[in-house]
Amino acid sequence: MKMVFYLSMLIMAWACKKPEPLSPTLPGTNGKDTSLLQMVWKVPMAPDERQSQGRQPLMYKGDLICNSAPSMNGFSVWRLDGKSGEKKWSWNDFGGTPSIPYNNHQLIYEDKYAVNNNYETNVIDFETGNLSWQYLVPNKNGHSGITEVDGYIYHKHTSTSWPASKVYLVRSPFNNVRWDTIFTLYADSIDGYSPFIHGPTLWMSPSNDSILVIQNRSWKFGSNQDGQIDLYGYNLSKKKVEFVMEDIEPTGNSNVLPPVIEDNRVYVLGNRNLHCIDLVKREFIWQKGFPGSGHHLMLSNLIIDGNRLIVKPDNDAIYAFDKYTGDLLWHTFEAGNSPSHMQFHNGMVFYTAEGDGKLFAVRTANGQIVWEEDSPHDGDRKYPSAAFQNGVAINEGLGYIYVHDEYFMTCFKLPE
Numbered sequence: 001m002k003m004v005f006y007l008s009m010l011i012m013a014w015a016c017k018k019p020e021p022l023s024p025t026l027p028g029t030n031g032k033d034t035s036l037l038q039m040v041w042k043v044p045m046a047p048d049e050r051q052s053q054g055r056q057p058l059m060y061k062g063d064l065i066c067n068s069a070p071s072m073n074g075f076s077v078w079r080l081d082g083k084s085g086e087k088k089w090s091w092n093d094f095g096g097t098p099s100i101p102y103n104n105h106q107l108i109y110e111d112k113y114a115v116n117n118n119y120e121t122n123v124i125d126f127e128t129g130n131l132s133w134q135y136l137v138p139n140k141n142g143h144s145g146i147t148e149v150d151g152y153i154y155h156k157h158t159s160t161s162w163p164a165s166k167v168y169l170v171r172s173p174f175n176n177v178r179w180d181t182i183f184t185l186y187a188d189s190i191d192g193y194s195p196f197i198h199g200p201t202l203w204m205s206p207s208n209d210s211i212l213v214i215q216n217r218s219w220k221f222g223s224n225q226d227g228q229i230d231l232y233g234y235n236l237s238k239k240k241v242e243f244v245m246e247d248i249e250p251t252g253n254s255n256v257l258p259p260v261i262e263d264n265r266v267y268v269l270g271n272r273n274l275h276c277i278d279l280v281k282r283e284f285i286w287q288k289g290f291p292g293s294g295h296h297l298m299l300s301n302l303i304i305d306g307n308r309l310i311v312k313p314d315n316d317a318i319y320a321f322d323k324y325t326g327d328l329l330w331h332t333f334e335a336g337n338s339p340s341h342m343q344f345h346n347g348m349v350f351y352t353a354e355g356d357g358k359l360f361a362v363r364t365a366n367g368q369i370v371w372e373e374d375s376p377h378d379g380d381r382k383y384p385s386a387a388f389q390n391g392v393a394i395n396e397g398l399g400y401i402y403v404h405d406e407y408f409m410t411c412f413k414l415p416e
Contacts, residue, residue, distance in 0.1 A: 036371050037359075037412035040400060041085035044408055046070035051385055054404040055100060056341055057393035060108055060126055063088065064393055064402050066409050067100070075100055077115060079129060082395050082402075085411060089129025095136050096120050102390075103256050104145035104198070107153075112174045114153055116146040121155060123174060133177045143167070147258055148174075149202045149212070155179075156197055163187075163194035163221050169214065169234075183234045183241075185216060193218035193228055199258040203233070203279055206264070210236040213259050213266055213279070227252030229270060231259070233279070243282050249273055253298075260302045262323070267309065269297040274311060276326060286326030292317075300339040303349055305364045310349055312339045318349075318362055332367035336360050340391035345414075350392050352403060357387025359403055371415070375405035383407045 045068040046052040053069040064080040068090075076092040098117045106115045112132060113124045119142030123132040143156035152171040157179075158164040169183040185195040196219060200212035214232040219225070229249040233242040249270030260267040265285065268275040274297065276285040290297060294315030303310040309323040316337050320329040336353025343350045348361050348370060357378065361370040377386035386405045393402045399414045 036415050037373055037401075039376065040411040040413055042408040042410040043080060043085045043087070045404065046073065046407075049382070049407055051383075051406050053406070054390045054409070055102065055105065056391040057402050057404065057409070058106065058108060058113075059393050059395060060113070062395060062397060064395075064409070064411075065106075065108070065113060066393075066402070066404065069100070074098075077113070077124065079126070080409065082400065082411075083398060085409075091124055091129050091131070093131055093134075094120065094122065095134055096140075101144040104147065104258070107146060107148045109148050109151060109153075109174050114146055114148075114174070116144065116155065118142050118144045121146060121153065121172075123153075123177075132175075135172070135177045135179070143196065145198060145256065147199060147201075149200060150210075154182075154200060163219065164196070165194070167195040167197055169197060169200070169212075182236070183212070183214070183232075185232075187218075190216070190218055190228070190230070191220075193220045193226075197232075198256050200234070201258045201261050201266070203261050203264075203266070206280060209238065209242075211242055211279075212236060213261060215254065215259060215268065217254055217256070229254045229268075231266070231268065231277070245277070245282060248275060248277075255298050257301055260304070262304060265323075267302055267323075269302065269311075271296055271298060273297075274309075274321070274326075276323070285324075288321060288326055294337070300351065301341045303342050303344050303364070305344060305347075308364055310342065310344075310364055312342055312349075312351065314338060316353075316355075318367065320364065320367060330367040332362065332369060335362060335369060336372070340389070343392050343394050345394045345396060350394065350401060352388040352391055354387070354389045357389070357405075359388045359392065359401075376410070377405055377407060 055067040058065040062082045069075045074092045075098040076090045078090045079088040111126045115122050119137040119140040122134045125132050141158045147154045154171045157168045159166045165187045167185050168181050170179045170181050172179045196217045198215045200214045203211045203213050212234045216230040218228050228247050231245040235242040251271040253271035255269035264280045266277050272290050274288045278285050296314040299314050300312040308320045311319045318335040319331045337355025340352045359373045375386040377383040388403050388405050401412050
């Protein structure tokens with residue numbers, strides 16, 4: 001099978017000085033009014049309201065965790081008061097030059113925040129904003145992406161060769177750095193393909209074994225470039241590989257997000273196919289192909305709402321399938337291109353679409369686009385690139401939604 005490679009999007013943010021504290025602005029006359037969303041506050045994400053890249057915002061105890069990356073001014077992590085927008089702390093003491101991936105680069109566990117810069121992992125104390133620990137993989141042999149399972153950070157370390165001849169799935173407790181190797185995958189064991197594992201996701205088997213479900217996105221480089229997607233089950237209880245399902249995705253490429261598990265079913269997003277697999281029988285329950293133009297499944301996540309499985313391809317479509325049978329329940333078009341991760345709240349999914357620069361709300365019961373909004377700074381000459389991007393965070397207690405438009409982190413009151 002021939003591969004079409006997707007280059008992962010990275011931002012090179014040169015670590016310089018920390019940005020000066022910036023104060024939130026209450027809604028005023030700057031920019032245009034959104035039709036349905038009431039602005040509560042906005043915070044410039046760079047000095048002098050310059051353009052700044054960002055990443056997926058997160059919530060912690062009602063506060064907002066977001067990222068600021070203005071050109072040549074470093075990559076910073078901020079904690080903002082969810083109600084007022086006041087900055088509580090910022091952090092950017094990376095050991096190396098940050099090159100922050102768009103997926104799987106950050107996570108929250110209890111009172112700790114972890115951020116990964118490929119070969120570098122940092123854990124920050126939420127209450128103080130101080131560094132708890134930092135680890136740089138020797139020779140920079142670390143893959144992008146971290147995952148949390150049962151209080152451990154899982155990361156991937158590789159051999160020094162390129163392409164990698166082996167990859168190690170390692171884990172460390174959140175409270176102190178101590179990496180233990182859990183699983184090793186060798187190129188020799190997969191027909192010479194260079195291993196590149198993602199995940200894992202924890203599955204508790206019917207026999208009560210703790211099994212890590214791991215996606216191996218392996219590559220064979222050279223004149224006949226090729227890819228292969230395998231699914232591994234590693235039994236933590238017995239310390240052995242429980243099963244391998246080889247070559248599950250015909251295109252040889254897949255979404256890098258960890259597989260989604262519910263009961264004994266795992267859902268895997270291939271490049272052009274959605275797979276539902278019975279983990280007990282190790283067989284496909286159903287598969288859905290997305291052959292149309294732009295119907296790649298590389299960017300967004302999956303949402304489960306009742307019996308509905310919500311799928312957002314990279315083009316302007318959005319779908320709901322029956323999670324048990326794979327039957328199509330509804331589909332909608334004109335729902336935005338190049339989506340962020342979806343967030344579920346109050347019967348709707350919310351996401352930004354970078355291809356359109358809009359913020360979308362779609363009802364999961366029937367696929368209705370409840371509303372779509374441009375940035376209030378869209379069309380303002382002072383902010384020529386203003387467009388919503390990189391996802392949303394939702395404060396369920398306050399009914400607020402937070403979104404970045406390349407200049408401001410903005411807080412809106414969700415419509416009733």
